[in-house]
Amino acid sequence: MSDNQAQEFALTRLFGLEGKTALVTGGSSGLGLHMAKGLLQNGVKVMIASRNQEKCAAALGELSPFGEVFVQAANVTDASSRERLVAAVEDRFGDLDILVNNAGANWGAALADYPDAGFAKVMDTNLNSVFALTRDLIPALTRAAKADAPARIINIGSMDGIHVPIVQRVPTFAYSASKAALHHLTKALAVELGASHITANAIAPGFFESRMTDHVFENYLKDIKDDCPLHRVGRPEEIVGILIYLASRAGAYTNGTVIPVDGGTSISKGKRDWTL
Numbered sequence: 001m002s003d004n005q006a007q008e009f010a011l012t013r014l015f016g017l018e019g020k021t022a023l024v025t026g027g028s029s030g031l032g033l034h035m036a037k038g039l040l041q042n043g044v045k046v047m048i049a050s051r052n053q054e055k056c057a058a059a060l061g062e063l064s065p066f067g068e069v070f071v072q073a074a075n076v077t078d079a080s081s082r083e084r085l086v087a088a089v090e091d092r093f094g095d096l097d098i099l100v101n102n103a104g105a106n107w108g109a110a111l112a113d114y115p116d117a118g119f120a121k122v123m124d125t126n127l128n129s130v131f132a133l134t135r136d137l138i139p140a141l142t143r144a145a146k147a148d149a150p151a152r153i154i155n156i157g158s159m160d161g162i163h164v165p166i167v168q169r170v171p172t173f174a175y176s177a178s179k180a181a182l183h184h185l186t187k188a189l190a191v192e193l194g195a196s197h198i199t200a201n202a203i204a205p206g207f208f209e210s211r212m213t214d215h216v217f218e219n220y221l222k223d224i225k226d227d228c229p230l231h232r233v234g235r236p237e238e239i240v241g242i243l244i245y246l247a248s249r250a251g252a253y254t255n256g257t258v259i260p261v262d263g264g265t266s267i268s269k270g271k272r273d274w275t276l
C-alpha cells in the first residue's frame, strides 16, 4: 500500500488547507475575525476587508501572529471600493481559492416605522454587494479552480433566513428577507458555477456573540437560550469548523447547501420550560 493510500482519510488530507488563499469580508470583528483566524491557523493566506480603518488595523494586529494576513479597508456596498478590493486580491494572491462573503448589517424597527433607507442598506450589504463582489471575483476564483479541488464561495447567511425571527422583539424585516434571498442566491451560483469547478454554499448561523448581537444578548439572552434545543449560544469553533469543512477536500462535493449552525433553533417551535 502506498503512503498516499495509507493516509487517504487522515485529518490533514481531508481538511488540510495549507497554501490556499482566502478573502473574508467583514473580517475585522465577530464571526469574520474568528473565521480569518481559523483559516490563518491552518496555513491559509488571508485578506480581510471592512470599512473602518481603525478596526482593520486592530484586526491586523490580532491576526498577524497566526500567519500571512493582509487588510484592505473597503465598503462592499460601494462599487469603486469593491473594485479596489478585487484589485488588491488579484495583486496579493493572483488566484483566489476561498471567498467568504461575511460582511453584514441589520436594522430593527416596528413595521409602521421601518425606514426605506434602513431596508435598502440591509439589502445592499447582505445581498446586492455579495452578488456584485462574487461576480467580480469570478476570474480570480476560476484561476484557482480545479476539477478535483474546486474554488469555494462561502456565504454567511443566517437561521433568520430559514425561519421568521421573533426572539429579538424588534422586527428585522430586511435582515431575514436579505438572508433568505442570500441562501437562494447561493443555490443559483452553485448551479451556474459548478461546471467551472467553483462551489457555493451558505452557513446559516444561530446566535453567536458579536457586535451585531450585543443588544439582544444584553436584553434577551434568556429568550435566545430558551428558543434553542441546546439551550445555549454558539461558540467560535463551531463556525470555524464548518468553514474549514466547506473549504476543504472533504467538502469539495458539498454544493448549493445552506447549513444551519444554530443548535437546532431554526427547526424548533418556540419556547419550552427548561430544567437543565
Ligand SMILES: NC(=O)c1ccc[n+]([C@@H]2O[C@H](COP(=O)([O-])OP(=O)(O)OC[C@H]3O[C@@H](n4cnc5c(N)ncnc54)[C@H](OP(=O)(O)O)[C@@H]3O)[C@@H](O)[C@H]2O)c1
Binding pocket: 025, 026, 027, 028, 029, 030, 031, 032, 049, 050, 051, 052, 053, 055, 056, 074, 075, 076, 077, 102, 103, 104, 105, 125, 156, 157, 158, 159, 204, 205, 206, 207, 208, 209, 210, 211, 212, 213
Ligand atoms: N452573530 C450572530 O449571531 C450572527 C447570526 C447569524 C448570522 N450572522 C452573520 O454573520 C456575519 C458577521 O456578523 P457578526 O455577527 O460577526 O457582526 P459584526 O461583529 O458586526 O461584524 C460585521 C462585519 O462586517 C463589516 N461590515 C459591515 N458592513 C460592511 C460594509 N458595507 N463593507 C465592508 N464591511 C462591512 C464590519 O466592519 P466595519 O464596520 O468596519 O465595516 C464587521 O467587520 C453577518 O453577515 C451576519 O449577518 C451573525
